[in-house]
Amino acid sequence: MGKPTPAKRAASRRHLAFRKHKARAKETVASGFQDLVTFFQSPTGERFIILEICILIAMTLLIYILYQKEMKNREEIQEAMHMIRTFVVGMEPFYVDKDDFQILAVAQNKSEEMRYYSKKNEELQKEIDILTRNLNDGWVLYSRAFYFFSLELRTWMDSKKKCEKEGAHLISMETKEEQYFINKQVKHRKMIFWIGVFKDKGKKWSWLSGMEAAVHYWNYYEPSYKENHNCGAMTFDCYYENCWNALDCDLQKQYICKKGPDDTWL
Incomplete structure (x- = not known):
């Protein structure tokens, strides 16, 4: 037999080195395993094992609790959805076969x-x-408006301010029916009441709103052209249904306030 070639000798050395490395690795693993067994057999290792078991039990219990809570939430959601569906279908049977999203939209x-x-x-x-x-404060209701017939006596300007303080206005008559209603109320009380018509700077009779009193109900020989007779009042002594009088604004008379829905009925 001839001598081994350099290549064979190198391969042999590598194989031998590999076997030695493998043997050392086995010894290391065995040594590490033996150390681990020794650690677990020690008091410290036993406490570590007990701690790990407790942690595992706690995690398992936590997962179980969360699972139970999730299942309960799902049951509550399903129960609520059933109630909503029953409510919607009870009102609209058309939705009996609709899915949950459609039912929720309807709800x-x-x-x-x-x-x-x-x-x-x-x-x-x-x-x-x-x-x-x-009504309890003495206002009279007619055609969605309230009317207050005062008992106290005031000048025309003071009457205007008093009505405004009550959230109302010194009365203006907007229709013939309203005029007849006020006539009837004034005749029943047998007194003279200030109303919201006055002579403006242009010497025209106007309402407090600024509109000219184009439709009017002046009494016989009225309006008076006497000096300072610039404020309108209603009397119970009428010429047919014409009951307006022109009087001195500083006279003390009763007054009529009016407020409607636009005044918020304060």
Whole structure:
């Protein structure tokens, strides 16, 4: 047999080195495993194992609790969805076969409608309360407006301010029916009342709104052209249904206030 070639000797050396490395690795693993066994057998290792077990149990318990909570939430959601579906289908059978998203959309629309009607109901209740309070305070209701026939005596200007303080205006008659209603009330009381008609700077008879009193109900021989007779009043002593008198604005007379929905019926 011949001598081994350099290549074979090199390969042999590499193989031997590999076997030595593998043997050392096995010894290292065995040594590490033995150290780990020794550690777990020690008091410290036992406490470590107990701690790890406790952590594992706690994590398992936490996962279980979260799972139960999630399942409960799902049950509550399903129950709520069932109630919503029952409500919607009860009002509109058309939606019986619709999916949950469509049912929720309908329920939201119904909820908005209910909020709207609830708000309107509150507004109406406030109006009813105001109406009741006005009636209890001596105001007279006619055709969606309130009228107050005073008992106290004031000048025309003071009467105007008094009405405004009550959230109203010294009366202006807008229709023939309203004029006849006021006539009847004044005749029943048998007194003279200031109304909201006056002679403006242009010597025209106008309402407090600034509109000219184109339709008027002056009494016989009225309006008076006497000096300072620049304010209108209603008397119970009428020429047919014509009851307006022109008087001195500084005279002390009773007055009539008026307020309607636009005055918020304060």
